[in-house]
Amino acid sequence: MLQNVLEFFRSLPKKECQSCGKTIDEQHECYGNTCDDCLQVYKG
Numbered sequence: 939m940l941q942n943v944l945e946f947f948r949s950l951p952k953k954e955c956q957s958c959g960k961t962i963d964e965q966h967e968c969y970g971n972t973c974d975d976c977l978q979v980y981k982g
């Protein structure tokens with residue numbers, strides 16, 4: 939099962955911001971599913 943999960947993430951093309959749809963760099967994966975722009979909005 940774990941192997942399937944790893945393959946799933948590897949097969950992902952690129953992450954997209956769930957707020958604006960912008961492609962997110964892999965380095966920002968720790969922030970979740972939002973891009974920098976939307977992240978700043980959330981931070982206020």
Ligand SMILES: [Zn+2]
Binds near residue numbers: 957972
């Ligand atoms: Zn965004």
